[in-house]
Amino acid sequence: MPGDGFSKNDREFRMRPIGRVSSPFQDTSEIPKGLGAQHAAEGYLEILPELEAGLTDIDGFSHLIVLWVFDRSEGFTLVGTPPSDNRPHGVFATRSPRRPNAIGLTVVELLGREGPRLRVRGIDMLDGTPILDVKPYLSNVPPERLKRGWLAEAEERAGAGA
Amino acid sequence: MPGDGFSKNDREFRMRPIGRVSSPFQDTSEIPKGLGAQHAAEGYLEILPELEAGLTDIDGFSHLIVLWVFDRSEGFTLVGTPPSDNRPHGVFATRSPRRPNAIGLTVVELLGREGPRLRVRGIDMLDGTPILDVKPYLSNVPPERLKRGWLAEAEERAGAGA
Numbered sequence: 001m002p003g004d005g006f007s008k009n010d011r012e013f014r015m016r017p018i019g020r021v022s023s024p025f026q027d028t029s030e031i032p033k034g035l036g037a038q039h040a041a042e043g044y045l046e047i048l049p050e051l052e053a054g055l056t057d058i059d060g061f062s063h064l065i066v067l068w069v070f071d072r073s074e075g076f077t078l079v080g081t082p083p084s085d086n087r088p089h090g091v092f093a094t095r096s097p098r099r100p101n102a103i104g105l106t107v108v109e110l111l112g113r114e115g116p117r118l119r120v121r122g123i124d125m126l127d128g129t130p131i132l133d134v135k136p137y138l139s140n141v142p143p144e145r146l147k148r149g150w151l152a153e154a155e156e157r158a159g160a161g162a
Numbered sequence: 163m164p165g166d167g168f169s170k171n172d173r174e175f176r177m178r179p180i181g182r183v184s185s186p187f188q189d190t191s192e193i194p195k196g197l198g199a200q201h202a203a204e205g206y207l208e209i210l211p212e213l214e215a216g217l218t219d220i221d222g223f224s225h226l227i228v229l230w231v232f233d234r235s236e237g238f239t240l241v242g243t244p245p246s247d248n249r250p251h252g253v254f255a256t257r258s259p260r261r262p263n264a265i266g267l268t269v270v271e272l273l274g275r276e277g278p279r280l281r282v283r284g285i286d287m288l289d290g291t292p293i294l295d296v297k298p299y300l301s302n303v304p305p306e307r308l309k310r311g312w313l314a315e316a317e318e319r320a321g322a323g324a
Contacts, residue, residue, distance in 0.1 A: 101229075
């Protein structure tokens, strides 16, 4: 059975939320998905007040990487069809919530900070989503070397059909 | 005490390794760090064989985001001085291993795949590091809008002193 060995995996790591997302989205149906989806929603990363010192100097970065938990998703599927294509792909080649470890990643633009609250643009998480980590976005992949696999192909097919 | 409320945090999420990193680095002292560090080391992401189907179509992507555990780091420091600067910064404004949730993130270049083994360039993890997730790298931040905070300032000071 797929994932059986994985589930019996002896080593386990425990993660605790460092805060919550304050988002305009109450339900996944409200979140833009699929090809060309724009993530322009604004919201807050509400970091726990006792961790506020960890945000020192974060204000100088324009973009942050937010790691969070798909806490309203259960189980995982190794192969599935994402909203951006009509063909199935491996879970590690997609951003599907149904992953072996349900960790989401979003790059947001930092608009401002009010103590332990970070005002950001680019929210695609549900309201109340637990945040595991925030990291500065430091560098891009050289654009001439970036290949986007099935996603580029799906975009091409969508364009050809338009 | 900083982190006290965080540690008593009621909600907890359990993560299990989906595989291990095979790296040339046995000790953190061997890993290039600080300003201008090049991460050109090659290695393997050894994904659990029972999760191999999750890698379907990953071959088309040039770059992957790897989430992993700093499993040889303990505890966290909210403010610390990174190897790339001589001034202290908040942990969420750095890539420090001593984070509330010890999750590391590395962008690697995918060189090839042999079943559940991904050959990659850009390894900066220790040999045996547990992998939590692999995601496709999909897009860059528009370069004209990317600001790199204290890191850009540290680079400037280093350049001015050279």
